[in-house]
Structures are given as C-alpha cells and as structure tokens.
Amino acid sequence: MTSLHVDPVTFEHHRDPLGIGEAAPRLSWVVRTELAGWLQQAYDLEFSDGTAIHVASGDSVLAPWPRRPLRSRERLGVRVRVTGQDGSASGWSPWSEVEAGLLEPSDWQAGAVAPPRELLSGAPLLRRDFRARAHIVSARLYVSAHGVYEVEVNGARVGDDVLPPGWSSYHHRLRYRTHDVTELVREGDNVIGATLAEGWYTGRYGFHGGVSGIYGDRTALIAQLEITYTDGSRDTVGTDDGWRSAPGPVTSAGLYDGEHHDARRHVPGWSSPGFDDANWHPAELLSHDRALLVAPTGPPVRRIETISAVAALTGPDGETILDFGQNLAGRLRIRVQGPAGHTVSLRHAEVLEKNGALALRPLRHAAAHDAYTLKGDGVEEWEPRFTVHGFRYAQVDGWPGDLDPGDVVAVVCHTDLRRTGYFESSDPRLNRLHENVVWSMRGNFVDLPTDCPQRDERLGWTGDIQVFTPTAAFLYDCAGSLSSWLADLAAEQKQLGTVPLYVPWISLDPFREIPPTAAWGDAAVVVPWVLHQRSGDLGLLRTQYASMTAWVDQIAGLAGETRLWDTGPQLGDWLDPTAPPERPFEAQTDPGLVATAYLAYSARLVAETATLLDLAEDAARYHDLADQVVTAFDAAYTTAEGKVAGDSQTAYALALRFGLVVGEQRRAYAGRRLAELVQANGHRIGTGFVGTPLICDALTDVGAVDDAYRLLLQTECPSWLYAVTMGATTIWERWDSMLPDGSVNPGEMTSFNHYALGGVADWMHRTIAGLAPAEPGYRRLTVRPIPGGGLTRALARHETPYGRAEVSWSSDDDGFTVEVTVPPNTRADIHLPAEPEPIEVGSGRHVFHVAGAGLDRW
Numbered sequence: 001m002t003s004l005h006v007d008p009v010t011f012e013h014h015r016d017p018l019g020i021g022e023a024a025p026r027l028s029w030v031v032r033t034e035l036a037g038w039l040q041q042a043y044d045l046e047f048s049d050g051t052a053i054h055v056a057s058g059d060s061v062l063a064p065w066p067r068r069p070l071r072s073r074e075r076l077g078v079r080v081r082v083t084g085q086d087g088s089a090s091g092w093s094p095w096s097e098v099e100a101g102l103l104e105p106s107d108w109q110a111g112a113v114a115p116p117r118e119l120l121s122g123a124p125l126l127r128r129d130f131r132a133r134a135h136i137v138s139a140r141l142y143v144s145a146h147g148v149y150e151v152e153v154n155g156a157r158v159g160d161d162v163l164p165p166g167w168s169s170y171h172h173r174l175r176y177r178t179h180d181v182t183e184l185v186r187e188g189d190n191v192i193g194a195t196l197a198e199g200w201y202t203g204r205y206g207f208h209g210g211v212s213g214i215y216g217d218r219t220a221l222i223a224q225l226e227i228t229y230t231d232g233s234r235d236t237v238g239t240d241d242g243w244r245s246a247p248g249p250v251t252s253a254g255l256y257d258g259e260h261h262d263a264r265r266h267v268p269g270w271s272s273p274g275f276d277d278a279n280w281h282p283a284e285l286l287s288h289d290r291a292l293l294v295a296p297t298g299p300p301v302r303r304i305e306t307i308s309a310v311a312a313l314t315g316p317d318g319e320t321i322l323d324f325g326q327n328l329a330g331r332l333r334i335r336v337q338g339p340a341g342h343t344v345s346l347r348h349a350e351v352l353e354k355n356g357a358l359a360l361r362p363l364r365h366a367a368a369h370d371a372y373t374l375k376g377d378g379v380e381e382w383e384p385r386f387t388v389h390g391f392r393y394a395q396v397d398g399w400p401g402d403l404d405p406g407d408v409v410a411v412v413c414h415t416d417l418r419r420t421g422y423f424e425s426s427d428p429r430l431n432r433l434h435e436n437v438v439w440s441m442r443g444n445f446v447d448l449p450t451d452c453p454q455r456d457e458r459l460g461w462t463g464d465i466q467v468f469t470p471t472a473a474f475l476y477d478c479a480g481s482l483s484s485w486l487a488d489l490a491a492e493q494k495q496l497g498t499v500p501l502y503v504p505w506i507s508l509d510p511f512r513e514i515p516p517t518a519a520w521g522d523a524a525v526v527v528p529w530v531l532h533q534r535s536g537d538l539g540l541l542r543t544q545y546a547s548m549t550a551w552v553d554q555i556a557g558l559a560g561e562t563r564l565w566d567t568g569p570q571l572g573d574w575l576d577p578t579a580p581p582e583r584p585f586e587a588q589t590d591p592g593l594v595a596t597a598y599l600a601y602s603a604r605l606v607a608e609t610a611t612l613l614d615l616a617e618d619a620a621r622y623h624d625l626a627d628q629v630v631t632a633f634d635a636a637y638t639t640a641e642g643k644v645a646g647d648s649q650t651a652y653a654l655a656l657r658f659g660l661v662v663g664e665q666r667r668a669y670a671g672r673r674l675a676e677l678v679q680a681n682g683h684r685i686g687t688g689f690v691g692t693p694l695i696c697d698a699l700t701d702v703g704a705v706d707d708a709y710r711l712l713l714q715t716e717c718p719s720w721l722y723a724v725t726m727g728a729t730t731i732w733e734r735w736d737s738m739l740p741d742g743s744v745n746p747g748e749m750t751s752f753n754h755y756a757l758g759g760v761a762d763w764m765h766r767t768i769a770g771l772a773p774a775e776p777g778y779r780r781l782t783v784r785p786i787p788g789g790g791l792t793r794a795l796a797r798h799e800t801p802y803g804r805a806e807v808s809w810s811s812d813d814d815g816f817t818v819e820v821t822v823p824p825n826t827r828a829d830i831h832l833p834a835e836p837e838p839i840e841v842g843s844g845r846h847v848f849h850v851a852g853a854g855l856d857r858w
Helices: 428-444 462-475 479-496 523-535 538-562 591-612 616-637 649-657 664-680 692-701 705-713 720-725 756-769 852-857
Strands: 004-006 018-020 031-033 040-047 052-055 075-084 096-100 112-114 125-132 136-146 148-153 177-180 188-197 220-229 234-238 244-246 250-254 258-262 284-286 301-308 311-314 320-336 343-349 369-373 380-382 389-397 408-415 421-425 771-773 780-783 793-800 803-812 815-822 827-830 839-841 844-851
Touching (some): 148 220, 301 320, 320 343, 320 369, 320 428, 389 408, 408 428, 421 756, 428 462, 428 756, 462 479, 462 523, 462 692, 462 756, 538 591, 538 616, 591 616, 692 756, 705 720, 705 756, 756 803, 827 844
Antiparallel strands (some): 125 188, 136 177, 148 188, 301 408, 320 380, 320 389, 343 369, 343 389, 803 815, 827 839
C-alpha cells in the first residue's frame, strides 16, 4: 500500500514561528506520497485546545486561518490530515506550534536604555539584576535596539542572531525578536546583560565617506523579559531606570571600518548574578515609539558556515595573506596565543592587485580592518561580533610566532534563508557561473537585499533586486525577508512621495534629491508580482497594492497625455559595457525608451494584480493605461518595419519581452535585428542592468536559441563567463571589474560581488533545464527544456510550496531523455520536441524519450 504523509504545518513564511506578528497566520503543508496524480480534496485541522475544523478544499499553501485570531503571547499547536480526490487519506501530521509575539503597542512596558554619553564609543555593556519566583513555566525575551546588540542571561548568550535587529526603515518600523529563555532563568537572583554597538542606527554609513547619526545620536536597548509561573501570574523585567552601564572590551565597532577588541578589558562575570556593579554608571532611560515595534517576517542573519584558507600567500612586502578560495560576506575567527597587549591585525579584500597586495582601493572609505589585543592567558579565540566584511583574502599582521592557517577561518554570515533551488549541467563553466550567482545572493542578503557587501555602500538598491528577484526566489525561500523590505519600501514611498533608489532611504550625496527612476522604482511593482508568482502569496499583492498603484499613477502623471516618460534624470541601462568607467549611466539605449517601456510593463502587472484581487474597475483602467503606453512607445520608438530606436541589444530586449512591438511581422523583424546585433558583436554582451536579465529570453522567444547559448557561453569580455575564466567566485558589478591583464578596473565603482548581472540564472533554470511555474506557487509547472550550446545534460530542482519539483535531461546519439518529478497536489505541462502539444501529467515521476530524429522538430 502506497503511503500518504503530511509534513508539519508551517505558518506564513516563518521558519521559526515563535513571536510572530500575524494574529491570523496562514497555514501551509507539504504532502509526501508516491500515489500518481494525487490531488487534495479536503483537509482537517486539529488544534491543541481540542477544536477541530474540516475544510473541503484542495488548497495546501497559505490556507486561511480558520478560527479566532491569536492574542498576544498565545501559543497554539496545529496539525493537519488530508484526503485525496481518489479517496486516499493521510494520518495526522506531527504537531506544529505557533506563538504570537507582542501584537499591540500597549503590550510593551519597556523603555529604551542608553549608555551615558561618555560611554558611547565602542560597544558598552548594560546589565540589570532581577529576581524570579519559584515554579517558572516559561520565560520570553522580546528585544530590539537602536543599534545592534547581543544579549546574555546569567552569563549565557541568548539566540544566535548576527547584527540584530538588522536594518529596517527605523523611522517607520523597528523589528524585535522573541527568544525562549525558559532554560536560562532560574529561581532567585538573575541577570540580563547586553552589549550594544552602533550598527546602522548611529554608525557611519553611505558612500563618499558616509554620514553618522542617521537615525539618532544615541544607541539604546529595548528589552522586555516576561516570566510566567504555574499559577498563571507573570513578572516583567524591562529596560527601565534600573539598568547600569560600563565600557566593554570592544573599543570600536563599525560596519565599514571593522571592530577592535581589547581582551584585557574583558569584565569577568558581568552578566551573571553576584557581580558588583557599584562602580558602573546608571544607564539613561529614553522614550521610544512603541508603535514602531514589529515582529519579523523572515529569518535573521546567522553564522551559516566556516571556510578554511586554501592557501597562505606572501605579499610584495612580505605580508601574510590568506586566500579562502571564495568571495563571501562574513568575518574571521582566530585562535591565537601570545603576550598580553600584543595586537593582531586583520585586513580584508575581495581580490589582489597584480603585485599580490590586497586590492583596497575598491573598498573606498571602508577600512574593513579588525584588530584583537591579546589578554595573554593561553589560547584565545576571537571573532568580531558587530561588523561584517565582503572578502576572499585576508592580510594577517602582528601574529605572534608562526601562523598556522588553520588558526584562522572565515565565518560566512547572511540571512538564514532556506535553500530551495539548484542547477547543474554538463558544462563546468556554467556550473561555476551558477555557483557565483548563489554566492552573490548569499553575500548580499545580509538582512536586506544589498548591492554589495564590501565597500562604503551596501545599500538596498531597488533596481538590483528588481532584476534579480526571479533568480532569488528560485534559489532561496526569500518571500518573508523581501516582504519586510517591501514594507519599508512602501513606508518610504509614502513619506517621500516616490520610490527611492534604495531602501531603507538615507539622504546621501549625490542622491539627496529623490527623482523617480525607471527600473529602480518599478521594484514596487515587479518584486511583489514575482514573489506572488513564485510563492503563491496573493496576500502579499494585497498588502503591496497601494504601493504598486501609487508608483504607476505617479509615473503616468509624469508621462502625461503623451504617455511617454522621456523627461527627468534616469539611470537607464546602468553599466552598459560601452559606458565610460566613471559615467555608467551613459548607455547605448535612450533612457526615455527604458523608462517608457517600464511604465508599460508595470501598468500591465498592476492590471493583472487588480484582476487577481477582484478589482475589475482598476483592472480595466490599468490595462487601458498599459495599452496607451504601448501605442505611444510603438509610435515614438519603433519604425514601420519594426526597428527600435537606438538599435541596441537592450532596446530590442525590452521591446520584445514587454510586448511593445505591435504586429507579428514587425515583431519578427525586431527579433531578427536583435539576433543580428548579438552576432555582429561577436556574441559578446551589450547590455547593462536593465537589458541583461532579458536578452536571453528575448532571443529564445524569437527562435534565436543558438545565439542565446552562444551569448551565455562566450568567454571574451564582456560576457558572463569572462569573469569565470578570471577566477571569479561571485558575480561582478562590471563586466570588466578585473581587466584581462589581471588589474582592477580603474573606475571608482568596482565591486566583485553584485548579483544584478546574475539575473541570467533565471533563464538557465527555465530554459536550459526547463523548469518554470505555470501558475502561482508552482501549482502547475511548465516543463520546457531547450537544449543547446553543446550541453549533453542539465538539471533544475526546486523545493516548491508543494514539494520538490525536478527536471533533468540528457542527450546522446540515441536521442533526448527527460525525467520530471511533479510534486503532489500539482500538475505539469511537458513540452517535448516530438509533440506538437504539451503533455499534461499529474504528480509523480515521469520519463520521456525522444529519438534522435525527433529532435529536428524542436
């Protein structure tokens, strides 16, 4: 008998549903079965309070909460069982527990305690004694900060977050974390302590030297410990006027400049009972807006893995440089022994100069320098806690004695997202390219989606994530994290009157003015749309709808009656390979063409969103707007035969992918012309941030598949594989961030870890391997592998909301074989070269073989 099992229920997009902010969290579950074509007909929910609910529905992803909303602090167990359309029935899933956080501002009693001003440098310590009664049932710590923090209870670290609470638009939203500290609190005397550093709140941030005190000039801790007893009573210990503060061993800590730690200043027992803090300073109690405190919707940043050095190198002046073999975001952990007062210095860089020295110029005003002063009492282990760097190479100076490379490891730090997508092929260069994309995403999801992790910038650029979201959502379950970022985007947009270039927004030269910018501001529309398509989360579209429409309405107003957005400053096809190093906006493609194309695209997506939300009048209005913009684009930028103004790769890619060339013959001409341009350029890339994610799809759409593959597999600069041939382990910001002679691009803006140009991975997943969603959340799959480029096999695997989907194919002299795994409760359309129509299949494993002759019909 074939088994039918159900995984534990999950809540919203949470990996750990402790202290969530949703009172009515939607429920999801994955069914595991070998029953072919299995589809759900109904489900039963049972709750730990004894209630049970039967629902006749095939939905198993983000199903509505079926009972009264949770109250603050309420904990509830849930399990599910399902019935199939074939009459099959599962047993109960394992229990899952969900617990609400503090859902109302009135739930917060804690103030904000700040170290006195004379202790603001470095990372000062804060502590408070308290007593707990007997018969403790549970203890919860709700904590946030103006700055970044680490918390301890009775000498034990609480949680494993890195740089909590992360960076949000602090004027609008300040996230807090909930920790179960039941095992740490004991009857009698207890202590809660915290180390507090500047982080994004007061620290120096932004390019051109940055600015400090962005959100305020004081760091502060906000913490509320709630202890519940067997009789139902509760004690609360919060940040109040009973806290005390003193200097700690961290003498300086900045996200750009690094951390300096003097172990001789360590204060033994400071966060444990019995410590005498009479010489400590009273902390200052500050007011704060409790309404800003919100629970997170995604996981925190954590230490994900450690990487050992692959080589120890000697620099041009005899310096010791460790190569970790991978460009990453994180920091170093050292084990060292030496005399008290001796200082070990650690400097970080992504690449080396031609002479073998660290290439520090691309860091601009980021020192990326950590230093540790030894206590001198044996082997000491240290890792900075309040900074993060982007690096592959580390220069170690001042090491006492001979350095064993094994005593220095790289600690990879990024948002603890669940990996969901994989790709491989018969070409190791493509596999390396794909790994580079993965590592660039890892390095740039340090709490929010940034442009780069290494230099004096690291901002949540809207344009970068707009073009990369399709790839990001395949590789990792990032819906929860990006939902938080989109909430910040909407808040900033509402205050500023437009979508800023980066979120959170901070006013920095040369971007103190906030002009609406095509492709960047369109993140307000494109990111939630793509997340809905990949996760099936219609609620996200509903939440972001006001932001989406506000953006399109604003741009429609700027376009006016002409329906052409051809005025105002634009970034255009940023970093077009023909642009001068110091003027990356000087692209081949008219910025007005780019802007108008995006207006048409976003208006169409808003119309589709309105349809899904049952807003018929809005849907008709935005479809009409999109039609008007298409007509205007066609008249202004396209000739009668189908030639697009500027005659650039990006112009044609935009016009073709966004449906802006009207008429089959004119579209065919535009397709031929795009292929001709790619061929004439020797199959080297001719696109920047805007055109790059689109061009392979545009070529594929018009039948120029061979040109798409040749473009992808090109190794001459500019190309995706050029960087691979130069030893890249991440995606570069520029096509030529490193020049062929091994020297670093002279442009001031040169990063070796930017994911935007890695957006081509989405085409690799959907076209090379052939796995794509046909309905939101992969409720239905499109399987359409299109071989080429001499590849003999490829595979894509994705953990969809319904379970694992996989497509693998191989080809040889006998023909072409496709193996497909379709998850339960979904269906798939299989497109094969020998079949004029797709083959519809249900869940299960399916194998298809096309004889060699059939490949001619592809």
